Amino acid sequence: MNTKSSISKFVVDAKNLATRELNEKIREAIRDGHKQIDIQNVSGQRYIAAGIQELIDIEIFGVPGNDLGVFMDGSKVVVHGNAQDATGNTMNSGEIIIHGDVGDITGMSARGGKIFIQKNAGYRTGVHLKEYQGLRPIIVIGGTAQDFLGEYMAGGVIIMLGLNLKGGIHNADYVGTGMHGGSIILSGDVRGIGREVEVQQLDQEDNRLVEHSVQEYSKHFGCKVDEILGSKFKKLKPVSTRPYGNLYSY
Numbered sequence: 001m002n003t004k005s006s007i008s009k010f011v012v013d014a015k016n017l018a019t020r021e022l023n024e025k026i027r028e029a030i031r032d033g034h035k036q037i038d039i040q041n042v043s044g045q046r047y048i049a050a051g052i053q054e055l056i057d058i059e060i061f062g063v064p065g066n067d068l069g070v071f072m073d074g075s076k077v078v079v080h081g082n083a084q085d086a087t088g089n090t091m092n093s094g095e096i097i098i099h100g101d102v103g104d105i106t107g108m109s110a111r112g113g114k115i116f117i118q119k120n121a122g123y124r125t126g127v128h129l130k131e132y133q134g135l136r137p138i139i140v141i142g143g144t145a146q147d148f149l150g151e152y153m154a155g156g157v158i159i160m161l162g163l164n165l166k167g168g169i170h171n172a173d174y175v176g177t178g179m180h181g182g183s184i185i186l187s188g189d190v191r192g193i194g195r196e197v198e199v200q201q202l203d204q205e206d207n208r209l210v211e212h213s214v215q216e217y218s219k220h221f222g223c224k225v226d227e228i229l230g231s232k233f234k235k236l237k238p239v240s241t242r243p244y245g246n247l248y249s250y
Helices: 019-031 204-221 225-230
Strands: 009-013 036-043 057-063 073-079 093-098 115-118 138-141 153-159 181-187 197-200 233-238
Touching: 009 019, 019 036, 019 153, 019 233, 036 233, 115 204, 197 204, 204 225
Parallel strands: 009 036, 036 057, 057 073, 073 093, 093 115, 115 138, 138 153, 153 181
Antiparallel strands: 181 233, 197 233
């Protein structure tokens, strides 16, 4: 006879499991009523937590493959290791916490939820980030990111803390290229920004958001909140909501 405590946690060993087999086990555990799922020995399996709408806590030990949390809506995923490309792709709500680095196009087209990255992010992080019916996605990067951060952003917020910067400069180019909504908040300077954005000072709402996000980051990874908040932050905002309007004939 199952009790609440006996079905509260499900542990699966992903070693030698193909992507489809692993995801079938996860969905079977959810159907059986498990609210916490621990996945051991993950090594590149894709689509973990894809499309899950239940309020489930998933802990991953290893390196998940592409599209972790794609279309996710409400769950919490913690990765004890690095993650590959397209983490949080088109996610609607929930939380993804990466104890390491993350690959390219993290948060692509997300319209809600939060992604916390302890260290660095790859290329095109936050590409096509957007907002939808009161949902606002937030990506917090502890370190730095590669080129095209926030490319074509239409909404949401990216906060880049620069905790591992040397010389105070993010070695990224084309930051905010094509951006027409949302904001990028960063500590330190950035090597190159797109023509579609301008540098602004933070307002009171920005400061509150940064403070709250840093507190959350510290809760996940451990850091000195006061030291981070003592850094000088700046904000990148789009200069137009239709940056390529003159390319069209109407």
